[in-house]
Amino acid sequence: MARWGGQAHPAMKVPSPSVREAASMYGTAVAIFLVILVAALQGSEPPESPFPYRIPLDPEGTLELSWNVSYVQETIHFQLLVRELKAGVLFGMSDRGELENADLVVLWTDGDSAYFGDAWSDQKGWIHLDAQQDYQLLRAQRTPEGLSLLFKRPFGTCDPKDYLIEDGTVHLVYGILEEPFWSLEAINTSALHTGLQRVQLLKPNVSVPALPADMRTMEVRAPDVLVPGQETTYWCYITELPDGFPRHHIVMYEPIVTEGNEALVHHMEVFQCAAEFESFPQFNGPCDSKMKPSRLNYCRHVLAAWALGAKAFYYPEEAGLAFGGAGSSRFLRLEVHYHNPLKIEGRRDSSGIRLYYTATLRRFDAGIMELGLVYTPVMAIPPQETAFVLTGYCTDKCTQLALPPSGIHIFASQLHTHLTGRKVVTVLARDGREREVVNRDDHYSPHFQEIRMLKKVVSVHPGDVLITSCTYNTEDRKLATVGGFGILEEMCVNYVHYYPQTQLELCKSAVDPGFLQKYFHFVNRFNGEEVCTCPQASVPEQFATVPWNSFNRQVLSALYGFAPISMHCNKSSAVRFQGEWNLQPLPEIISKLEEPTPQCPASRGRSPAGPTVVDIGGGKG
């Protein structure tokens, strides 16, 4: 039995209790029983660098995960710190954070010996040992903070019971074993204290760029808003830059969320108003208020965007987001989306965004462009769907018109849907062929909308097509979910961050409304008298009366995949580029990107065939 790296394991002599006795001795006392002997360490090596990423797994911070990523070896090294070890711990990943059908590593004791093994939970939460052991324990070490487990796993294992670690969100799960278990198969995750944490495991190898020495900050915050006691509020606040404020580059920004309101502030954006107006009226109120001056609709040039779960945002060293100076408005609009499902009254908020800017202009102006679907009810998801896909297009006609001949370079992306979004992907197509993925998240969660730096900058040329598809789960809905601004309505958006900046701020689509009316007409004829096609009815009302049988569902999906679209190819100020944008044909795609086949790790023979040997009591190790 080999030891890794000569680590010393404190060995304690204790009487060896029977399993039944041991089971009654659970609690922190059990922790001192655990003396970990690590076997089968051939082929393992220490991580080359310390762990750049670290998060607490549980709200109390008893479990802390650190990790690093080797893209060459396609392997992640994990270091799991267990602060108050009881009888064991389980850690792993699952599709959406559930403890069933999860891919797990388990450290457990039967009260006598203890074990570390690669396992999985079935759909009822029962745990089973994996036939193939792909998590490899490299070190188990007591530290002053707690037990530290070092283990590694390839991104893909080719074991059908294992989670495939991909780009995008990963739902980590954990569980605390409070008592010994006779065997791994005796553990059911539903009986444990468990939880989940969302994280992007495969962080890009992009370092934080150097920040200019003359960097200054500016806070754009709504002063002391009384958050309305309703589910959805978009709050609008107008502020202005100092008189004579010259042209600067924003190089970084970060959210300022009023303490205690972290769950209330869903997303925030800072817009610059249109330069053609000398001034804009003051306003501080709901964006849909009748009191809102209509001129504020001309404040749509995005300066910064933040959503729940994101951290500070840095521009690449060669680009910054221009603001101030001649030809740009001094007026800024802050929009804060408050999500208040408990309809709390009387809560005050002063959240906003802190801009970091420099007068030393960088080489390129950066911009943000909105891809995906127009916020319109014509794009709808039937209820009770597990994976309904809506797609929005940025057509060749629009990129041809709006992009410079040398193209633009997308360096970051923020995916956005409301509550039923489950996957989002944007693909770039050229000459009818899908070429590359701009950003993909197959485990997307609306509760974790980070702005993500791309692993590889994607260049978009005039004539290219950008296709953004969102997959929705409406199993808990009784009526159709239509597109719109409300949190119970849906969106499908990819905010791409790029340089050099262009006039194109919004490149989105929706089905042609006339073709949708043909659908309602057809549904009415085919299904009898159940559907209201009275011309007075609004589109949401029409969708609400559709009897959602398999036929009407599939025909709607077929319609969205076939009918012409209405394009929004817009500059700032809600102005379309010149051209005919209605009844546009859907971009024709003649070849799709292949789904990547997961790499199987080559060195299969090295993995242990069963759980790693662990011993309890009496052993010197």
Place this chain on the structure above:
Amino acid sequence: MARWGGQAHPAMKVPSPSVREAASMYGTAVAIFLVILVAALQGSEPPESPFPYRIPLDPEGTLELSWNVSYVQETIHFQLLVRELKAGVLFGMSDRGELENADLVVLWTDGDSAYFGDAWSDQKGWIHLDAQQDYQLLRAQRTPEGLSLLFKRPFGTCDPKDYLIEDGTVHLVYGILEEPFWSLEAINTSALHTGLQRVQLLKPNVSVPALPADMRTMEVRAPDVLVPGQETTYWCYITELPDGFPRHHIVMYEPIVTEGNEALVHHMEVFQCAAEFESFPQFNGPCDSKMKPSRLNYCRHVLAAWALGAKAFYYPEEAGLAFGGAGSSRFLRLEVHYHNPLKIEGRRDSSGIRLYYTATLRRFDAGIMELGLVYTPVMAIPPQETAFVLTGYCTDKCTQLALPPSGIHIFASQLHTHLTGRKVVTVLARDGREREVVNRDDHYSPHFQEIRMLKKVVSVHPGDVLITSCTYNTEDRKLATVGGFGILEEMCVNYVHYYPQTQLELCKSAVDPGFLQKYFHFVNRFNGEEVCTCPQASVPEQFATVPWNSFNRQVLSALYGFAPISMHCNKSSAVRFQGEWNLQPLPEIISKLEEPTPQCPASRGRSPAGPTVVDIGGGKG
């Protein structure tokens, strides 16, 4: 280096030529260079029994494959006999017999050493070594007949590059290496002499039943038919049993195909005529002839069915197919489907079926029932589809009415489609839940329509539903493929063989024609003026005018998955059981069978990491 089972390998001392020289010495001469040393044999064992199954792979019979199946170990042992070894051989499996994207084992030489490895071919036919070696060489032995290679492979390997060996048809592929290759990666399958052979690898563990001592034979053959020079002919021939022929049980039958006409005779069936008519007119001509007496439509009780690729058929020991005696007609109708795409004129044929029967009646009468789709053009497949699914139902209402309280037991099944069929499956559902698969072939080929004994007898009770789905590929078609009898039309049929016999001979469905007309009407309205909905047009004419855009395809598919059906719940003599069979609701399925997850072999560590070591020349082994 271990040797398996102490086999003696003849070692030959020869000069070791350079690769270039060796490359010029290809041909049978290279064969004597090959001295196989087998390494990495730990964990292997000889097959327990000899190989019950054997087929030639190529038309010349140079490659002969024998195999056996262990369902306990989920492993197949293969013995490949290479009669005239040149510079190597490749053998493997692929989805439909193509040499691209195939799972392969390769025996090759670089002119100096030789190797045996688990490999795969990419979509361009280039060969690559598998990261995971799942074919395990157990023995390489010279025999008087040629080189004999013994190797084994688990059904499933969990290597995404490997073929999953499942029930149903397997397309075996082979290739002959005529010269040495510098490396495996230098081989492209397109440059080799290659071929395919279809076979059911996972034969059931069912033994041939004992045959009665008093067994006699009877040949039902059309005498000297002049096969019409047209693509599709259904030939009808009436014959009769001897006067006073008493009740017997057919216990076995086999095809008699006139020598030279093997490719012409597509399938054959023997029907018994209806007992209510005293006599039937003689007839020997095309079934669609205007001269055919209409009374022959009352000859529809299936006695025997054979199709291309099938062998002799045996009934289970407890059942036989009754014919003769009081209450049954003496008249038989032989139907031979000639498939004559080359429109050969003047060919004569006397094919038919040889019945083996006994006067010693077995305990149960057996029967054949036809499941799937009615032969009607209302069920159609759009052109250019890669995997369009049509489904036929045998509803609970029909089984309730027609099956005995104790149910029936299906012991064999023959799947049938015409040229575009790619998959066929029949599933049994009870109380809205899919329960078990009756028969499934995910690599179905219309050119290999065996009657297959089921691994497990499936019992069907009154109220059960049988759902038969066929998947079609119409990539090479320009127009829709409609249901019908012609070889360019399609069928979706599962002939199930069962006991005890019931009156139910046919339990099939098709979409309600009225709902199909709603579809045509809708297509017309939605797509403009392109579709002919004139009431005079036939359904095939209507389908021929549909513009096959994605919308019309998906709506047709949605229609088939939603619209009510017309049931054919028929006794013999084309008579429906009493009841309302039109506008029946589609059976509602609330839970589907899960796709089985392939078992990964547990003992991963045993497999070698690379190709098995092989040596050339001079070695003693």
